[in-house]
Amino acid sequence: MDVRAQVSMVFHLDKCIGCHTCSVSCKNVWTDRRGAEYMWWNNVESRPGTGYPTLWEDQEKYRGGWEKRGEKLELRLQGRLGSFANLFFNPYLPTLDDYYEPWTYRYADLFAAPPGDDQPTARPISQITGKPIDIEAGPNWDDDLGGSAIYAAGDPSLGKLSEEERSQIFALERIFCFYLPRICNHCLNPSCIASCPAGAIYKRGEDGIVLVSQEKCRAWRMCISGCPYKKVYYNWESGKSEKCILCYPRVETGQAPACFHSCVGRIRYQGVLLYDAGRIEEAANAPAERLVAAQREVILDPSEATVVAAARRSGVPDAMIDAARKSPVYRFVKEFRIALPLHPEFRTVPMLFYVPPLLPVVAFAENGRKRLAGDFFSSLESARVPVRYLASLLSAGNETVVTEVLTRIMAVRIHRKAKTVGEEVPGEAERALSRAGISSREAEEIYRLTSLSAYEDRFEIPPAARERAIESFEDPYAAKGETGTGFLRRGKGGKGR
């Protein structure tokens, strides 16, 4: 057992309100500068939709992630590019139009317009060229099903639906929408790292955060194609690629990443998972219908003595093992089994998990009148969101996995209603729990973590032991006196921090 620790995440989509506060907190701190205007390390998508960059899931278009070739797992990009010479021309690289051309406005005209015969207005201009621009795309262009007939209908995951299902979802009786916030998945089998010819991308040993070294990056941009989630971006000003850093300066100081902190829907959880690095290949290479199960198997029980012993042998600090024991992510993913990885068929073993959304019941239209499905709560049978669609997002098409998860979540609600109001039909709560395969105690725990958890319950950040990291190249006492004075000292031959 090669035990390692990973700071992992859960997003509870049933609570997500699509507000994008997460996106802006990230933008404010990390990508509010020239060359990075168009980057949204954290973005939120309306589903169904085409996302950002547009159609990112379409690997026929972008060739991201891994694919099984026979029994072997290879980069989709690999082989497609041919010889080394072709590295200079990568036809699968998204263009600025696939993202959007960042824009601003000539605000100054409102102050400086000369006296005239009509009112001045601030025209939109490109942030790249400074010239007037016709805005035709943005990082959230199909928000709330804007342009649904074009964008939502183009969602690659809808392809899994039957013709009938597809035709129905744009009638009010069946229409559905939910939000999908996305950051870097900090995968266990990251194709960005594998794609980088310069070896500039790495996974941090202590917490699994995937970073692009701003020293080593040589602008090959293979990572941008290689990442199937399109979560690495090219900074056209600095000539380096950049990506979500999981706010390691915050995590290292015991704070949740900015997007987690600012999540006003309280949908986000962070915590440590212990995993067996020796079984990653097996998990990544599993048959599609087993991908979710295989990934769950890689994640280890931090309370099990053998795991703890192995973790110690692998050099995982006790504090990290403690954190893993308290991890809300572990509970959602392994104990409650209600959080699933996004597009596991990309085979990068992503370490961000989603609790799928519930949606309102469907309606029926007759004679111009609408009638709702009669279920008290939204139910598996009558909810608007097709299980097949969720399965194509969250379980590589395995509908049983999704059904199990939804059944559990619904059972918790029925159980809590029985406790706080009463039952519609006697025994319904017990039946719901037994159908979901959870005990009333588990139901209580799911409810508490979903509904009542406070900041410190949602985020279990392991101590970073920075003094020991710094000690490897500088006396922490010296750092105490010198940290932050970098510029002058770096000037003397770069020997300082």
Place this chain on the structure above:
Amino acid sequence: MSWIRDIADPRNRRWEEFYRNRWQHDKVVRSTHGVNCTGGCSWMVHVKDGIITWELQATDYPPLAGDLPPYEPRGCQRGISTSWYVYSPIRVKYPYVRGALMDLWRKARAKHDDPVAAWTSLMEDGESRRAYQRARGKGGFRRASWEEVLEIIAASAIHTVKRHGADRIIGFSPIPAMSMLSYAGGSRFLQLLGGVNLSFYDWYSDLPPASPEVWGEQTDVAESADWYNSKYIVVMGANLGMTRTPDVHFAAEARHNGTKLVVLSPDFSMVSKYADWWIPANAGQDGAFWMAVNHVILREFFAEKRTPYFEDYLKRYSDAPFLVVVDSRGEAGSGGPVADSKRLLRARCLNRYRDVENADWKFLVWDDTTGGPRMPLGSVGFRWQEEKGKWNLGMKDGLDGKEISPRLSMLGVHDDVLPLEVADFSENRTFARGVPVKYVETDGGKVAVATVFDLIMAQFGVSRGLPGEYPERYEDEAIPYTPAWQEKFTGIEAKTVLQFAREFASTAEKTEGRCSIIIGAGVNHWYHNNLMYRAGIVGLILCGCVGKNGGGLNHYVGQEKLVPMAPWGTLAFALDWGKPPRLQNTPSFHYVHSCQWRYERGFDEYNSPLTAGAGNGDGRFTRGHTMDLQAKAVRMGWLPFYPQFNENPLDIVREAEEAGAKGDGEIVRRVTERLKEGSLRFAVEDPDAPENWPRLWIIWRGNALMSSAKGHEYFLRHYLGTHHNMVSEEIAEGSTSEVSWREPAPEGKLDLVVDINFRMDTSALYSDIVLPTATWYEKNDLNSTDLHSYIHPLSAAVPPCWESKSDWDIFKAIAEKVSNLAPAHFPGKVRDIVAVPLLHDTPAELAQPVVKDWKAGECDLVPGKTMPNLVVVERDYANLYRRFLSFGPLARKDGIGVHGLSWPIEDLYDELAQRRPTAEWNGRAYPSVEEAVDAANLILHLAPETNGESAYRAFKAEEKKVGLPLADLAEGVREVRYTFEELARQPRRLLTTPCWTGITNKGRAYSAYCLNVERLVPWRTLTGRQHLYLDHEGYIAFGEHLPTYKPIPDPRSMGDISRSRPEGKSVLLNYLTPHGKWHIHSTFFDNERMLTLSRGIEPLWMNDRDAADAGIADNDWVELYNDHGVVVTRAAVSARLPRKMCMLYHSPERTISVPRSPLRGNRRAGGHNSLTRTRLKPVLMMGGYAQFTYGFNYWGPTGVNRDTFVYVRKLPGAPAW
């Protein structure tokens, strides 16, 4: 995997410092956003190198009781974009004046040493005045010095006070709660001057008139944490994900705790997505839905079976058992209100109660014990009587104190069954339905009385075996209010209504009232909003859900909850120096002054013909022109209006004194006489006469010319006198009788428009002077809201940037300049006369038991009784600045209070003078409010919500009125004192006080009216109970005395499209302007972050098939237009909207990305309010009668805007810029 390189060694990762350095910062300061969203979120602002870099939410709200989810974090995508504004290119950094005005001013100033004389000369030169007015909004701004702009403003103010009267100076600033001192700076200045504050809550159409109608309360709602206590939540007209972003997690968390969430919404909205049931009812038909739900509840939970919890609740807390005269049998002698049909039976009518105090204002129930009518405590007559201590909800006889056992229904003991005429406004017909009655001997003879409950049963069509035109079955679609009847309006099948009604009521029964409605602008902005609200409220009251944690009506839109109201009101309206203040209801003001009344005929065009007919007092209420009713409402004291009279109020006093009047009483008498003889007129009767125009307008913290300007293009034409895009016709001539008609309509009424702003928004762009104000991260202030129960600060992370100043300091500077210029014009104190309407929460609630018009000779002129009150007030312009800085002696003398409750504060005032900074002048020392922080600490030291001793005293004062123990609620917190410095460290939870109606002790979530239900404090209504029945002549005439349904007025009768015609393939759509996702009103709309995350513009959302009909594709440019104006934007074509409606989210600015309109001569197109116009609903103008009595932002007609229609077409060709 062999290739994966985990790098553990820090030596190889030293570049990581790159991002660590970015994260570093120098300080973190707590503040929030003083924007009109009532989120009240506490934020930590990060500063690095003296620059504000970003903000993240504070997460340290003190916890509530442990079974509730916590509040952290609070703050949304808009709030977190604030840091963009601070250094952005749209930031107003310096004072600006439009060049056309600046040149004229400098020329005049060169000729006159005295700035006031210079301004007067400019005003007297009509051509010059029009020249700079015509330049408004059209570029040509120039930077100016603070010295110069302050001089212009002060000169204009003094000129206006002298020439026209201070009541021609107006100020607009919305919702003080979000940054209460920034509001107070301006209002304090205006009120010391004698100027006018314009209301906002009613103008925004956010005031739900149903709340004062039913509860006598402006608005009181649950904090969002209380949603979690609710087991059945119905959301309608509110898009929680969109507008209650920081709160909506409580709804999700409640769902996972077994709560059902039902959403009524025409479109698949952000909150529809969140629901178990999304009921896609047609827009504006929520009322029809609820009427049918109530029909089912009444039938299944009251008639077919009995529900003890519901019945008990109705008897204790509603007017359901009260007696209404059904038939006075034409007996002579009733004369007064006493035994008129459809009125509540007055105690005065009965021998037993004839001589009790205020017997016209005490009401009766049928007592089962004695078998006769009895007079329970708690009605408004008990509230305002000499003998205190009987104003409570005890079901005891007011005469002998004996317990009363009230009947809900006369059925079973009835003497007779009489036919009640029930109006069906959906088809303009009536039904006769039998009602069980008892006969009662009154001074006017025998009358038949029914309980309100029995009338409700008849109104909703539940027969209980009684004769008459009742529906027989739920499937009876022709007869209101069956589930089948509502189908044609809502588009929702009866079966769904039935299931909903059963679930709702049975959940309420099982949980004793834990069902709630969350409601907002989507309902409240319709013309008949009060009826739609009441339909839902009836359901809540029937099921015993009001005044319960987890229950009740939670109205969230623009709702005002400035919690420390008592001391704040004193400070903000300068009541510490003089009273009353001049406070104006804005809907009336703009309807009249921006000439919108000139563009419509009588309101009967869009009200039901049923109400204009017989049996409704000859149509005296229900026929006519809104402008006439407005004039009448002013002269009868129902509504305020400024300017008051067609003369300068200073001259009016002087004239009276010269005519020999001595003392205030004689001055008032003289003025009354002049009004009677007609030598003095109310300004409202001739609003277009130059002497009656508003002259100087100061706008701050708001976007008065665009965002809230219903009839924006009318504003441009008549107020500003600049270009406009309206084509509507002036048609009122000949249809009014109370007001003068002048030709031509005036253009450019306003001499000077000053906007105080940190961004160049539309109002700033169209103003003459723009003053740079501090952002919310650059000033100290206080914030409270009703979405949570904490108070917390805004504080300065950096000093005000560039040349900006805080609002408090700006008004201080204007005040100082006024005082500097004043002595030459007002060497000593002067006397002003203020006209104020009959006021809510005062004995004037008993002023008009019957409606009598003095002008029609129906009664005498009695100030404060049959007409507005008149009060002589002293002004001291030379010392205005000193008064501004000093908390005046009247506060110490009179104490503080709110809602008709007051208590002494001498010792607290003296503590302030001893411990805090003072202002000393003329030999006296006053607590200083020179700095905003001092003002904040003053408020915190006096307010019962932040000072436990003050809370205790307030409860003691309330105990005297109510006669029941209450002070125990504050006993344990008497030592609590909050300070500004403490709030900067951590938000603090507000204390329970009698100024509000929730009980928050021991971490309990705030829910409205718990104090009423648990402690038997009456509601501030006619009977002291929640009113299902509205007893007022005007309501009876309009058929709104009982909850009812009225259809949406026909677009053609509303005058939106009288002149506009379809152009090419255009479509006619109902035009809705709900609150948007990427802005809070117009704030953040122009923010690059938000524009990037949306579509770079505020698009017009429309259905895909409607779009196809008009040949419009997604992101095409479209032109939408009606008689009022035009908008050009792009289309967001989406299947999530139903057909026949479109949405332009409120509220874009015309400053950002607005092309020209080919349909309107290629002039710049407008904003969302270019397509709206103000219409006032007559019943909401009534006054002087219990809860129907005027209060600022509390009562009065609202600025509805949802019944609007537009044509939409594809913009021909490319947009022209």
